Amino acid sequence: MYTFIQKFHSGWAYLALLLLLIAVFNAVLGIISKKEFTAKDRKIALFGLIGTHIQLVVGLLLYFVSPLGLDSLGQMKDAALRLTSLEHPLTNIIAIVLITIGWSKHKKAENSLAKFKSITIFYGLGLVLILSRIPWKLWLNN
Template sequence: MYTGLLHSHSYLAYLVLLGLLISFGNALAGLFGNKPFSDKDRKLSLLGLIPAHLQWVIGLILYFVSPRGASLASGAAMKDSVSRLYFLEHPLTMVIAVVLITIGYSRAKRLQIDSKRFKSIAIFYGLALVLILIRIPWISWPGN
């Protein structure tokens, strides 16, 4: 079970990054192109939201079943940079990123002005994308 979850979490990261890039790019194109926010744009923004939430759920399960997750909760883990990454930095940063994505999507749904809708998605998804990129554990990235 653990190995399957770990592989799912690792390879789903590609889909999360792709979905966020598509959503972010579409939001920028809509914002700078002064386009109306259509149902297509709403669905494209879901490409960033849905995989990120799925990834978060798998990551949360992994956090409690992985030998690199909650079991490392100790002062000694805080002194080791790799342990600290898996125990604290990666999960906390990813939770913040998923919250930002959710806020950006929710705000865009409520706003009435199209440019503000695109701007909400661009800002929040962009910040989340940066956070995700800086806290992916590149040392165990599939293919390395």
């Protein structure tokens, strides 16, 4: 079970990052081109939101069934262990909270520019945080 969840979490990460990247890129293009925010733009942002939330749920599940989870919190001198047991989950939770705030703010925005800006800023910050705490050595070796 643990191996399946770990592989799913690693594999889904590619899709979640791709969806998030597309959402940020689409929002930036919307700002630059000064286009109207359409249902297509809303769906692109929604898919980015859903992809990251699925990744969060699977990641939390993995964290609690992992031998590296809660038991390793006392060993903070080991950088790799600290990354996987503390920095990665905490930073990604913050990133997904920012993405969720961006989604909520875009829904309340009055005009297209404000909608695109909310998505660009909050999804962009979330993307940067996620990329900063990926355990690259572990991920690329899977």
